[in-house]
Amino acid sequence: PYAHANLIDRYLVAAEASDIEPILLLNKTDILDDEAQAHLEPMLARYQKLGYRIIRASTKSLSGLEELHATLDQKVSVFVGQSGVGKSSLVNVLLPGVDIKTLPLSEQTNKGVHTTTTAKLFHLPNGGQLIDSPGIREFGLWHMDTATLLEGFVEFRPYLGYCKFSDCSHEHEPACALLKALEDGHIDPARMHSFQNIKASLDDFTTHN
Structure with a gap:
């Protein structure tokens, strides 16, 4: 699915308000074409300039997964993002044997199909916990002043x-x-x-x- 800066900003605001360290995880880097790169790179540069950490990963090439493993160890972390960004695929690679069901993007909308419908907590082998949350397309901050x-x-x-x-x-x-x-x-x-x-x-x- 297309990356939307306003949705990312909503995640970041919620994290800042809760004193949670946000990290931007760019997944599926192996399938990014020139158009996607042209859209993403200026956006990512904007967040890097603000001091936000960015991890680039791929469950196909396995790039970035060692860094992701080290980041998650000994911490409580949660994956949040739109349906189809590959959160469950990442969990499957990080925790072999879990085998969370995944589906391809909808051919009609190029958006994700919901496979994770409830938040799931996993215990990491080196310590720490990882929460895989359901994919979302809107993220309201209505409780916030x-x-x-x-x-x-x-x-x-x-x-x-x-x-x-x-x-x-x-x-x-x-x-x-x-x-x-x-x-x-x-x-x-x-x-x-x-x-x-x-x-x-x-x-x-x-x-x-």
């Missing part, structure tokens, strides 16, 4: 509290510290757009509930 959302965008943190107005929406107000940082190139436009998209969804949820 705006202050927590802002903190979840790590590059925003140096500018929080410096807007002229305490109730600044960071959309059009004069002397907005975030908009000034955006103008000066300290905040990536794609990340600002993602923040505004998530904030709008929270505002809409609050209005209708």
Whole structure:
């Protein structure tokens, strides 16, 4: 399935709010074509610049799996992502004998077919636990307030509290510290757009509930 930055940003915000170290795992690197590479590389570079760690892996070529093993050892970790990104395939390679059912992508939509319907906990041989979660296509943050959302965008943190107005929406107000940082190139436009998209969804949820 296509990688969506807004969905990734939602995962990252949730992880930051829960004090969980997020790691971006790019799976199925063996099947990436030039078009996919052109889409992914600028996105990954953006997250690397923010300090997020990225692991590239393939269950076919086995590249990156040694690094992934070392990362998971002695920790409690969870795989989250869209259906079809290969979470269960990774578990099958990391834990031979588990044999989680997997299915190919839907030919009609190029999206994953749900095979994992409940979260499953596995114990790793060298210590630690791994949770394989069901594939998801939407990830809501409706429980989150705006202050927590802002903190979840790590590059925003140096500018929080410096807007002229305490109730600044960071959309059009004069002397907005975030908009000034955006103008000066300290905040990536794609990340600002993602923040505004998530904030709008929270505002809409609050209005209708």
